[in-house]
Each structure stands twice: as C-alpha cells, then as structure tokens.
Amino acid sequence: MTSDSGAAVVVGVDGSEPARAALRLAATTAAHRDRPLRVVHAFIWPTLHSPVRPATESGPDGGLRAQAEQLVAAAVDEAEATAPGLRVTGEIVDGEATAVLLAEAPTAAMVDGEVVVGVDGSELSRRAVEFAVQEAALRGAAVLALHAYRHPVSTGPGDMQPLVYDESELRADEDRAVAESIAGLTERYPEVQITRRSVRGRAARVLTDASRQAQLMVVGGQGRGEVTGLLLGSVSQSLLHHSHCPVAVVRGPHRPAGTVDGGSGG
CATH class of the missing domain: 3.40.50.12370 (Rossmann fold)
Known part of the structure; x- marks a missing residue:
C-alpha cells in the first residue's frame, strides 16, 4: 500500500453478498478518508488457456465478459449510492482474484478486505x-x-x-x-x-x-x-x-x- 494522498481504496467484487458487504464498507471507508474507490473484478477465463471459448460467449450481449462488465457496473452504482459524491472507477482485470488484488496493493491506499x-x-x-x-x-x-x-x-x-x-x-x-x-x-x-x-x-x-x-x-x-x-x-x-x-x-x-x-x- 502507498501513502500517496491520491491513492484509491481498492475492493474486489464477484457479485456475492459478502463481496457486496465489502463493497459498501470500502465505499464508506473511502469517503471517510477522502479517497477515490477502485472497484476490481478478477476475470479468470483468459488465464485458463483453453482453446475453446464457452458457448455462453456467442452473443454480442452475452458471454462471461459481458456478465463481468454488468457486475462491475452494478458494483460502481452501489458504491455511488452508498457514498454519494464518492469518486468511483471500475475495471475488469484478467487473472485469479488473489493475484489481482496483490498486484493492486502497491499503488493502493488500502486493498479492502x-x-x-x-x-x-x-x-x-x-x-x-x-x-x-x-x-x-x-x-x-x-x-x-x-x-x-x-x-x-x-x-x-x-x-x-x-x-x-x-x-x-x-x-x-x-x-x-x-x-x-x-x-x-x-x-x-x-x-x-x-x-x-x-x-x-x-x-x-x-x-x-x-x-x-x-x-x-x-x-x-x-x-x-x-x-x-x-x-x-x-x-x-x-x-x-x-x-x-x-x-x-x-x-x-x-x-x-x-x-x-x-x-x-x-
């Protein structure tokens, strides 16, 4: 974690209720510390190196990545509703959840958890x-x-x-x-x-x-x-x-x- 005054509080989301609770806590903490909030979803499919794409990715509006994008957008909306005025960004990062959050830690004010x-x-x-x-x-x-x-x-x-x-x-x-x-x-x-x-x-x-x-x-x-x-x-x-x-x-x-x-x- 960094001491940079502009560094964000980082929270990982996966759509589960515990993750939503962590998201709300992160939003409240970021607002209290006057920090932005960075919402991250770890997208593991590309790391599996499978030559076959899942059937659920066939439609332009369907697929696992589209679902991940919807998940992140919903999380950003919930964070903004939890702490109005909070600066919130969201991103999908390819990789396993633990590795993704560890990679976020050096530049984060706080990796929520x-x-x-x-x-x-x-x-x-x-x-x-x-x-x-x-x-x-x-x-x-x-x-x-x-x-x-x-x-x-x-x-x-x-x-x-x-x-x-x-x-x-x-x-x-x-x-x-x-x-x-x-x-x-x-x-x-x-x-x-x-x-x-x-x-x-x-x-x-x-x-x-x-x-x-x-x-x-x-x-x-x-x-x-x-x-x-x-x-x-x-x-x-x-x-x-x-x-x-x-x-x-x-x-x-x-x-x-x-x-x-x-x-x-x-």
Whole structure:
C-alpha cells in the first residue's frame, strides 16, 4: 500500500453478498478518508488457456465478459449510492482474484478486505482479537469479530427437550460473548473499525465462508467452544486446508502467534 494522498481504496467484487458487504464498507471507508474507490473484478477465463471459448460467449450481449462488465457496473452504482459524491472507477482485470488484488496493493491506499477473527468468549479468544486489531491497524484494515454458535446440544437422554430455549435469548448471550471480547479495543485503536457478528452454524464453515472476503483470518490455538479448540482440531485443520486467505493461529501465554498461507480454497 502507498501513502500517496491520491491513492484509491481498492475492493474486489464477484457479485456475492459478502463481496457486496465489502463493497459498501470500502465505499464508506473511502469517503471517510477522502479517497477515490477502485472497484476490481478478477476475470479468470483468459488465464485458463483453453482453446475453446464457452458457448455462453456467442452473443454480442452475452458471454462471461459481458456478465463481468454488468457486475462491475452494478458494483460502481452501489458504491455511488452508498457514498454519494464518492469518486468511483471500475475495471475488469484478467487473472485469479488473489493475484489481482496483490498486484493492486502497491499503488493502493488500502486493498479492502477485513481482518476476520474467530471469537468464543475465552481469554485466548480475547488475545486473538487483540492480535487481529493490531494487525488491522498496521494494514489500514477493518476487523470483523465473528462468532459461530449452534443450538444447545444434549449431553444425555432426557436432559433437554426440543424448543425449550428462546432463540432471541440465545442470540443475545452469544452477542454478549463477542462484545466482551472486543471491549476496550475501540478506545485503544480508534483508527480501526471493529464490527461484530454472531452467526448460527458450524465454526469451520462460518469462518471458511468469511475468509473469501478477508485478507487475514485470526483464531486462537485452544480454548472453549468450537472456534478455539484449534491447532490440531477439526476447525484449524479445515481452515488450513480451505481458507481463502492466510491464517494466523494465536497460542497461549509465552507462545508466539504463527501465520500460514491459506490452503487451496477448495
């Protein structure tokens, strides 16, 4: 990233809802920083070196590139609606998404993509959140504190009947765990935008899905709940194999945090 005062905030789009959320965040961030916004869509077809063009490219108004052009135009419109008066440009760039965004980084004020941290309310989770916020401050990025939860699980016959808990109360309890994990960090790092979200679902799937639009995934190495039963656990193994971005695993006291590249993304 560059310190050039005229450099743009760059955001990658692919038409998905997470990408649209990243687009809106990027537009808001660019407006707040008085920067232009550059919308980029990575068009991978030319890099496949296939001698046969897809049948969908037969019509003058059809084809994959025409769809990509429509996608970028819609993203530019949405960014302008999100932040009226914002200077927005859009471009299709041939290449794989990660490579395209990395190529944009040296001349960008900020390549939009949150630092996502898995949260479960444990002390180690708190350390992971702090590490994520520190990294975000260095990268000029926002932080998403993400908590995955599931319905209460029976531990024996007859100990729980269906629908005996209130969904709204369960959600409120989960939200409180996330809020406690980020308490005080907004004041210490006012330059970092921190948002929190609780999502019902399996931790591995929730975090892997979130990694599609993240520049870094941060998780604790051990602890309470699905998110931080990690380093040799099923969640960490899944992330290391399937994350779409690098993964940082924050260990316990006197153990350094480690960062590894994401897996194949499959």
